Amino acid sequence: MKRLPSYAALLAYIVFLAFPLVWLLSTALKTPQEMAQLDPTWIPREPTLANFSDAFGEQDLTGAALRSLVVAIFSSFITVLISLPAAYAMARYRSLVNRVAIGWVLVSQVFPFILIIIPLFMVLRELELVNTLPGLVVVHVTFTLPFALWMLQGYVRAVPPELEEAASVDGAGRLRALVSVVAPLLAPGVVATLLFSFISSWNEFLFALVILQDPDVMTLPLTLVRFTGPEGVARLGPLAAASLMATIPSLIFFAIIQRRLRSGLMAGAVKG
């Protein structure tokens, strides 16, 4: 068969991409007794869901997940709320600001974080926002904003200005034209941006690491990293279970935007 080499290569890729995921799942389904045994196997001997409920039972993890949820909800809504008017302005009034904003999107993606994080930490310290969730929300909003703005202005641009003008001519005020004509057309874009901002915040580790040093206020990524304590392997099962659960929001997001990803529209969109 002519295509055999292609299939062999494809299989190799599938194995490479899948095996750590399968191992994570396998670890999440193992009992503590099995974890302690030598020569771990792919298939758990007695698969159990106990690790998932154990992870929920951990005070630290549940609290951290709730804090992450609060931070992500506030960050995403505030981000969309303040970037919506700006995105509208960027799309409708072409100007220098536009180019500067796009430039800033690029710069914010590639700059060494340390240059910003030190002075940012000092500013937040002056504002008494270190070790607080509002402090983290402020930072997440600031750093999701450029990309959210860029995403949203693309959606605004896709709404023809003529539609808006036609509504105005029909006697609707400018504001009513915006609310009744533009807003419904923008809704999918707003939802996508909202989801993107939510995921960015939910997954974010670095700023949280610097800003939240007190274990009582830590978000989920930080708590997961601190999770494996001196007890060692016995806690790996619940850790794997919690890690899987922490991935669910992102998986939902990517399932929704899959189609756009394929067409390459989102290429380079989400920083790895």
Add this chain to the structure above:
Amino acid sequence: MTATATRPSPPKPRTRRGGGGSRRNREMWVLMLPALVPVLLFSVGPLLYGVGLAFTDARATRNRDVSFTGLENVYELFGDADFWSSFKIGLIWSVSVTVLQFLAALGLALLLNQNLRFRGVARVLAVVPWAMPPVVIGLMWKLVYHPDAGILNSMLGTDVNWLADFSLALPAIIVVGVWTGMPQTTVVLLAGLQSVPKELYEAVEVDGAGRWRRFWNITLPQLRPVIVAITSLDFVWNINQFGLVYVLTAGGPGGQTRLPMLFAYEEAFRYRFFGYASMLGVAFAIVVLAVLGLYLWRQMKEAK
């Protein structure tokens, strides 16, 4: 820019909605303001302040006199063996991850662009690493590499502590880096492949060109702009990498995987040298700007 300047301007399109340019301008600023304020206050401002800090002896301690020390941090940086070692590790890491990531992604994109069965499975799998929180990726690979409970030792029949071994830790995290970054590069390359005009292939098919000839003479040259763009970006992202490696090794063993940003983080938040760490940031900003400058310069040259 020049094109718009030479084109005869249509009669006053700016005042179409009435009200004149200044009103439109004011409107634009009002709409931009809510977004502008946080960006200026919490990222542009701090960025400039950070550049300033690089030339001082600032420490993390509050209410301490900070004095301007000129280029002292630069001298210290150049004389710091730990900095050079992390710089070297950063280069090895960034170059290997970028190159391997690119080669792996190109292969996968070429496969996905063919009409193969199970292509869908690979497509979905190729997006998963992208969708995972970096911290979870780090923890997952820690489970794979775990000396007792990990699958790797059990599969290979070895007894190695991968992430704690002086010579194996760096290659081990490079594999994780490739796994993590490959999807994004694949998606970009796949989009590039799909935009290669079909007629080009049809033209050489008449000449009876083989697969390799087609790849070398058409696919690769057509993809070049995309390749240059994504590898430059990948390099920059990789050299700035922090979270993934922080979770995997925290820079250990003995600094063998201490990437530049891990080094900077330690200097700032462990040893509390804010000024010195900022200078490190400035140094890497220059590296990043050089890479991107080179990329933009090439683009401009090609555009001519």
